[in-house]
Amino acid sequence: xxxxxxxxxxxxxxxxxxxxxxxxxxxxxxxxxxxxxxxxxxxxxxxxxxxxxxxxxxxxxxxxxxxxxxxxxxxxxxxxxxxxxxxxxxxxxxxxxxxxxxxxxxxxxxxxxxxxxxxxxxxxxxxxxxxxxxxxxxxxxxxxxxxxxxxxxxxxxxxxxxxxxxxxxxxxxxxxxxxxxxxxxxxxxxxxxxxxxxxxxxxxxxxxxxxxxxxxxxxxxxxxxxxxxxxxxxxxxxxxxxxxxxxxxxxxxxxxxxxxxxxxxxxxxxxxxxxxxxxxxxxxxxxxxxxxxxxxxxxxxxxxxxxxxxxxxxxxxxxxxxxxxxxxxxxxxxxxxxxxxxxxxxxxxxxxxxxxxxxxxxxxxxxxxxxxxxxxxxxxxxxxxxxxxxxxxxxxxxxxxxxxxxxxxxxxxxxxxxxxxxxxxxxxxxxxxxxxx
Numbered sequence: 001x002x003x004x005x006x007x008x009x010x011x012x013x014x015x016x017x018x019x020x021x022x023x024x025x026x027x028x029x030x031x032x033x034x035x036x037x038x039x040x041x042x043x044x045x046x047x048x049x050x051x052x053x054x055x056x057x058x059x060x061x062x063x064x065x066x067x068x069x070x071x072x073x074x075x076x077x078x079x080x081x082x083x084x085x086x087x088x089x090x091x092x093x094x095x096x097x098x099x100x101x102x103x104x105x106x107x108x109x110x111x112x113x114x115x116x117x118x119x120x121x122x123x124x125x126x127x128x129x130x131x132x133x134x135x136x137x138x139x140x141x142x143x144x145x146x147x148x149x150x151x152x153x154x155x156x157x158x159x160x161x162x163x164x165x166x167x168x169x170x171x172x173x174x175x176x177x178x179x180x181x182x183x184x185x186x187x188x189x190x191x192x193x194x195x196x197x198x199x200x201x202x203x204x205x206x207x208x209x210x211x212x213x214x215x216x217x218x219x220x221x222x223x224x225x226x227x228x229x230x231x232x233x234x235x236x237x238x239x240x241x242x243x244x245x246x247x248x249x250x251x252x253x254x255x256x257x258x259x260x261x262x263x264x265x266x267x268x269x270x271x272x273x274x275x276x277x278x279x280x281x282x283x284x285x286x287x288x289x290x291x292x293x294x295x296x297x298x299x300x301x302x303x304x305x306x307x308x309x310x311x312x313x314x315x316x317x318x319x320x321x322x323x324x325x326x327x328x329x330x331x332x333x334x335x336x337x338x339x340x341x342x343x344x345x346x347x348x349x350x351x352x353x354x355x356x357x358x359x360x361x362x363x364x365x366x367x368x369x370x371x372x373x374x375x376x377x378x379x380x381x382x383x384x385x386x387x388x389x390x391x392x393x394x395x396x397x398x399x400x401x402x403x404x405x406x407x408x409x410x411x412x413x414x415x416x417x418x419x420x421x422x423x424x425x426x427x428x429x430x431x432x433x434x435x436x437x
Contacts, residue, residue: 002024002026003022003023003024004022004023004025004031006023007020007023008022008033009021010038010042012042019038019042021033021034021037022034024058027060027063028063028065029063029065032055045419045421047421051418056236056241056244056416057236057244057406057407057410058410058412059235059403060074060097060406061073061074061094061233061235061399061403062074062233062235062399063075063235064234064235064315064316066313066316066317066318067317067318068318069316069317069318069319069320070321071234071321071322073090073093073094073232074093074094074097074098076093076099078229078321078322079321079324079325081093082226082229082230082325083325085099085229086197086198086199086225086229087198087199087225087228087232087395088108088109088112089105090228090229090232090398091112091170091398092105094232094398094399094402095398095401095402095405109198111167111171112167112170112171113171113198113201114171114194115167115168115172116171116174116175116194116201117191118146118149118172118175118179119149119150121149122142122145122176122179123179123189125141126138126142127183129141129183131183131184131186132184133184134265134386135181135386135387135389135390136261136262136265136389136390136393138180138183139176139177139180139261139390139393140258140261140262140265141258142176142179142180143173143176143254143257143258143261144254144255144258145254146168146169147252147254150168150254152164153165153168153253154252154254156247156250156251156253156256156404157250157408161253162253162401162404162408165252165254165401166398166405169253169254169397169401170397170398170401173393173394173397174205174394175192175205177206177387177391178190178202178205178206179205180390181206181387182206187209188210190205190206190208190209190210192205196216197221197225198225199221199222199224199225199228200216200221202224202394203216203220203221203381204216206382206383207382219332219333219336220333220336220337222329223329223332223377223381224378226325226329227326227329227377227391227395228394228395229395230322230325230326230374231322231370231374231395231396232395232396232398232399233396233398233399234396236403237269238263238264238268238269239260239261239263239269239270239396239400240260240396240400240403242260242263243259243400243403244403244404244416246259246260247404247407248413248414248415248416249415249416250415253401253404256404257397257401257404260393260396260397260400261393264389264392264396270389270392270396271388271389272309272371273370273371273372273374273375273389273392274375274385274386274389275309275310276310276371276375277379277385278309278385279308279309279310280344280347280348280351281344283295283347284343284344284347288346288347289346289347289350292347292350292354296308296354296358300360309371309372310368310369310371310372310375311368311372312364312365312366312369313369316369317365318365318367319365319367320367320369322369323367323368323369323370323372323373326373326377327368327373330373330380334376334380337380339380344379348372352368352372355367356368374388375388378391
């Protein structure tokens with residue numbers, strides 16, 4: 001943080017003395033007013049529900065400019081990373097601050113690859129769940145349960161523990177997600193294969209059976225790898241803030257990441273692409289393409305309660321930069337699999353066309369977002385809708401770890417403790433039971 005020569009002056013209309021507050025400048029983005037001494041100097045807190053105007057930390061990992069539609073990982077535009085790098089290169093960048101050279105990439109890839117197996121006893125843990133349990137319920141338990149299997153990496157204040165737990169989490173998350181899927185469909189678990197890339201290995205664990213060898217399709221591998229890259233981090237969102245807040249208590253890395261998984265499950269966060277596919281299937285049940293006009297009319301009617309899922313974004317007030325990349329990938333995958341005439345995909349493309357041309361949506365900047373396209377791509381690959389959020393958690397794990405490690409290494413780090421504006425009853429005395437009305 002760089003202190004600014006300019007100070008903010010806070011004055012009060014009740015005659016209380018004014019105070020000066022320091023201002024800090026980031027590398028890019030808005031200046032930040034430092035209010036840490038506000039309570040000590042004035043006896044007052046700030047009020048900011050959802051922390052929408054509050055910087056809870058300083059960070060050098062990810063930067064978003066919602067007005068420009070810009071997303072940077074360690075300064076690199078997401079478009080360049082998705083085009084020129086694979087997911088594990090992106091993981092290295094987020095964890096260590098720079099892209100790896102050839103030797104570093106080879107060593108990092110090998111470390112992750114050789115940690116992809118999970119303790120065999122986790123299979124028995126998995127069997128404690130109902131087969132129809134939501135994959136996110138299963139994944140939350142499995143990730144939290146890792147702290148019971150890997151005792152040698154649970155000290156969040158030990159840099160070596162954080163390092164090996166980071167590698168373990170990144171490596172084992174695809175195995176756990178695939179195990180959760182296989183369990184739900186009653187198929188045997190497929191063990192990782194060290195000769196395959198990270199993403200090809202995941203597809204094989206998902207879709208192979210002992211009956212025949214599975215050959216990953218390069219187009220599908222690249223598409224899923226791109227989904228992983230685009231979802232790897234997204235600044236101080238709800239799940240990342242949850243991981244930081246959880247980790248601030250000193251809990252172990254596995255527990256902190258499990259808290260992030262639980263937060264991501266919410267339909268307003270990681271569940272958005274699942275909600276988008278459910279919306280498309282609902283329109284299909286109504287009658288498909290022929291009923292789009294009727295559905296759009298309901299969306300425009302504020303009293304209908306019908307929402308257009310997969311369009312617009314809370315942060316991006318322009319086009320979501322990740323959506324542009326996923327749109328290309330979406331059409332590549334549909335072309336590769338010959339799904340252009342699939343009724344649901346035709347419906348999705350018609351909905352995309354309307355949203356990009358209809359003045360109602362254009363004026364409100366309700367462009368298709370990354371959830372719209374990534375949901376379509378995942379369904380085309382064969383991933384069930386219920387597993388979409390688990391895929392998101394798999395990709396976001398590296399971002400959570402990078403953010404957690406950054407917080408632990410911050411000399412200003414302390415346990416999170418938000419304040420409140422109390423609006424309940426003032427102090428009162430308990431009456432004897434007979435005297436209560």
